[in-house]
Amino acid sequence: MNNSLPFGRDAQRAERVSLSFNLKTNTMSDEQIRNLEEIFEARIARDEKIEPKDWMPEKYRKTHIRQMSQHAHSEIVGMLPEGNWISRAPSLRRKAALLAKVQDEAGHGLYLYSACETLGVSRDELYEQLHSGKAKYSSIFNYPTVSWADMGAVGWLVDGAAIINQVPLCNTSFGPYARAMVRVCKEESFHQRQGFEIMLKLCNGSPEQKEMAQDALNRWWWPSLMMLGPTDAESIHTEQSMKWKLKRKSNDDLRQQFIDQTVPQADLLGLTIPDPDMKFNEETGSYDFGEINWDEFWQVVKGHGPCNKKRMKDRVGAWEEGAWVRDAAMAHAEKNEAKKLKKAI
Amino acid sequence: MKQNNLYNYILSIADNSLILGQRLGELCGHGPTLETDIAGTNISLDLIGQCRNYYQYAAKVQGEGKTEDDLAFLRLEREYKNVLLVEQPNDHFGYVMGRQYLFDVFHLLFMNDMLNSKDETLAAIAKKGIKEVSYHKRFSGDWVKRLGDGTEESKAKMQEAIDDLWTYTDELFDMTEADKAMVSEGVGVDVSKLKEGYYKEVSQLLAEADLTVPESKYFTRGGKKGIHSEHMGYLLADLQYMQRTYPNMEW
Ligand SMILES: [Fe+2]
Ligand SMILES: [Fe+2]
Ligand SMILES: [Fe+2]
Numbered sequence: 243m244n245n246s247l248p249f250g251r252d253a254q255r256a257e258r259v260s261l262s263f264n265l266k267t268n269t270m271s272d273e274q275i276r277n278l279e280e281i282f283e284a285r286i287a288r289d290e291k292i293e294p295k296d297w298m299p300e301k302y303r304k305t306h307i308r309q310m311s312q313h314a315h316s317e318i319v320g321m322l323p324e325g326n327w328i329s330r331a332p333s334l335r336r337k338a339a340l341l342a343k344v345q346d347e348a349g350h351g352l353y354l355y356s357a358c359e360t361l362g363v364s365r366d367e368l369y370e371q372l373h374s375g376k377a378k379y380s381s382i383f384n385y386p387t388v389s390w391a392d393m394g395a396v397g398w399l400v401d402g403a404a405i406i407n408q409v410p411l412c413n414t415s416f417g418p419y420a421r422a423m424v425r426v427c428k429e430e431s432f433h434q435r436q437g438f439e440i441m442l443k444l445c446n447g448s449p450e451q452k453e454m455a456q457d458a459l460n461r462w463w464w465p466s467l468m469m470l471g472p473t474d475a476e477s478i479h480t481e482q483s484m485k486w487k488l489k490r491k492s493n494d495d496l497r498q499q500f501i502d503q504t505v506p507q508a509d510l511l512g513l514t515i516p517d518p519d520m521k522f523n524e525e526t527g528s529y530d531f532g533e534i535n536w537d538e539f540w541q542v543v544k545g546h547g548p549c550n551k552k553r554m555k556d557r558v559g560a561w562e563e564g565a566w567v568r569d570a571a572m573a574h575a576e577k578n579e580a581k582k583l584k585k586a587i
Numbered sequence: 588m589k590q591n592n593l594y595n596y597i598l599s600i601a602d603n604s605l606i607l608g609q610r611l612g613e614l615c616g617h618g619p620t621l622e623t624d625i626a627g628t629n630i631s632l633d634l635i636g637q638c639r640n641y642y643q644y645a646a647k648v649q650g651e652g653k654t655e656d657d658l659a660f661l662r663l664e665r666e667y668k669n670v671l672l673v674e675q676p677n678d679h680f681g682y683v684m685g686r687q688y689l690f691d692v693f694h695l696l697f698m699n700d701m702l703n704s705k706d707e708t709l710a711a712i713a714k715k716g717i718k719e720v721s722y723h724k725r726f727s728g729d730w731v732k733r734l735g736d737g738t739e740e741s742k743a744k745m746q747e748a749i750d751d752l753w754t755y756t757d758e759l760f761d762m763t764e765a766d767k768a769m770v771s772e773g774v775g776v777d778v779s780k781l782k783e784g785y786y787k788e789v790s791q792l793l794a795e796a797d798l799t800v801p802e803s804k805y806f807t808r809g810g811k812k813g814i815h816s817e818h819m820g821y822l823l824a825d826l827q828y829m830q831r832t833y834p835n836m837e838w
Contacts, residue, residue: 318616318621321624322616325616328612329612329613329825329826330825331829332656332833332836332838333656333660333830333838334635334638334639334655334659336838337612338632338635338639341612341615341628341631341632342632344615344616344628345625345628345629345632348628352622352625355621390838440838443838447836447838450833450836451833451836556617559617560616560619561619563619563679564620564680565619566740567620567623567734567741568619568620569737569738569741570733570734570737570738570740571733572737573738574733574734574736577736
């Protein structure tokens with residue numbers, strides 16, 4: 243992909259640049275690449291979308307595969323903690339809504355894997371990276387869902403934080419990613435409202451229900467703040483990502499936005515944010531908050547959270563147990579092709 | 588209750604959809620591909636949607652102010668009247684698709700008949716359900732064919748599932764007291780009349796799938812009388828967990 247000729251709006255200019263393209267080795271001189279990169283960066287600066295067939299720097303391609311696949315993996319690993327409550331949902335209405343939600347996440351995984359495929363990497367390769375532990379997914383899904391209220395808290399806080407992360411990506415430079423995000427964000431905001439509504443019902447219910455809701459908030463609050471990424475001082479690759487519109491605000495800004503949006507919602511529920519230092523700051527118009535336990539964050543990121551092993555075991559297990567099914571589907575399709583061919587002759 | 592037979596009749600249909608929907612829901616996120624996961628969840632959603640319509644109607648017929656959830660979650664095991672087939676576990680994907688197909692063929696024949704019920708509510712549910720169930724049958728039937736006519740391994744696994752599940756097929760056509768009463772009133776479906784067409788259709792697809800139609804004449808029955816397999820208690824333990832632990836609350 244990276245060495246092919248460009249087909250975008252700048253095709254003509256780019257063609258001139260690559261006239262002396264070395265046909266034998268199929269490579270370009272450093273200068274040719276530099277010129278193409280300039281044209282490329284200019285397109286992004288003009289807010290043009292980059293499409294899969296356009297020329298792009300190798301680093302752009304790799305960075306996008308990494309970020310989009312990480313996002314895809316998060317969607318499908320994220321099905322597990324919520325899938326955990328489908329069989330025990332407390333009412334038929336909730337069961338149906340939860341099934342639909344988890345199914346949406348599977349759909350998000352699909353669009354995102356497909357977006358990755360446009361960059362020349364197969365879904366199987368990406369799974370391999372997930373299963374071998376080479377690829378990361380959102381660490382939040384390494385926490386257990388231990389009560390029904392967790393279905394509320396996850397929707398409200400985790401989908402809520404995901405939206406804060408993803409809305410800016412609706413304008414990212416890579417076309418397929420931007421378009422996937424538009425659709426995904428619509429559904430995520432539906433999930434968030436649904437999660438909030440589960441919490442609201444609990445908070446207006448019996449003392450046990452309200453306690454269940456508070457307990458869920460206590461457990462999910464800090465991990466949700468961590469979901470917005472390490473603090474800016476420790477965050478790498480930000481500058482390049484800003485230029486490519488893969489990242490439009492810093493982690494700390496996103497976190498503040500999430501807190502400012504969520505604290506009034508907790509008030510509305512009558513729940514207490516588990517942070518004694520949380521206080522509205524009249525000067526900044528934002529909430530000040532306490533110290534995040536980054537040791538815990540890194541522990542979970544490095545694979546030692548409460549459910550890291552379980553999540554991977556479930557994913558790898560489903561994949562390995564499904565191998566004979568996928569093989570059969572392939573074999574059946576090949577047989578059918580052969581039959582059709584025979585008929586045609 | 589005046590309309591005891593109608594109430595029992597509706598529940599028995601509802602329970603099939605609920606229990607099969609529950610089984611499929613257990614798989615969500617654990618399927619062999621994302622696509623099969625999405626499709627399985629879709630089928631589960633359809634079935635849960637159908638059972639809600641039935642339970643709401645049954646609650647109305649009963650007239651004791653109960654809700655769909657009271658009926659779905661708060662009965663004793665012996666009071667669930669689903670066929671044994673739908674409660675069988677998700678041993679492997681061959682079982683999941685085999686169970687689905689063996690039920691779907693029956694379900695579509697059943698719905699097609701229920702369309703003519705004198706009971707308008709049941710006829711309306713059938714009208715809505717036929718499209719869904721046709722899709723379920725196409726999906727499960729395609730997979731039975733793929734697995735039967737795929738690899739050696741998949742063929743063996745699909746055959747194993749069909750052989751094991753076959754024993755539960757005959758019960759589909761048993762007529763309970765409620766069935767007979769409802770048939771005589773022109774409300775219910777005479778399932779005994781669906782039997783021939785069912786076995787003919789299933790045998791045809793199995794042949795197409797390069798699978799052997801089991802010859803066993805021994806069948807297992809009981810679900811329709813509320814006598815379930817050992818799996819049922821565990822299924823209900825999950826299903827009823829919240830309602831039993833936190834009685835009389837809204838969710
Ligand atoms: Fe997401
Ligand atoms: Fe999602
Ligand atoms: Fe979501």
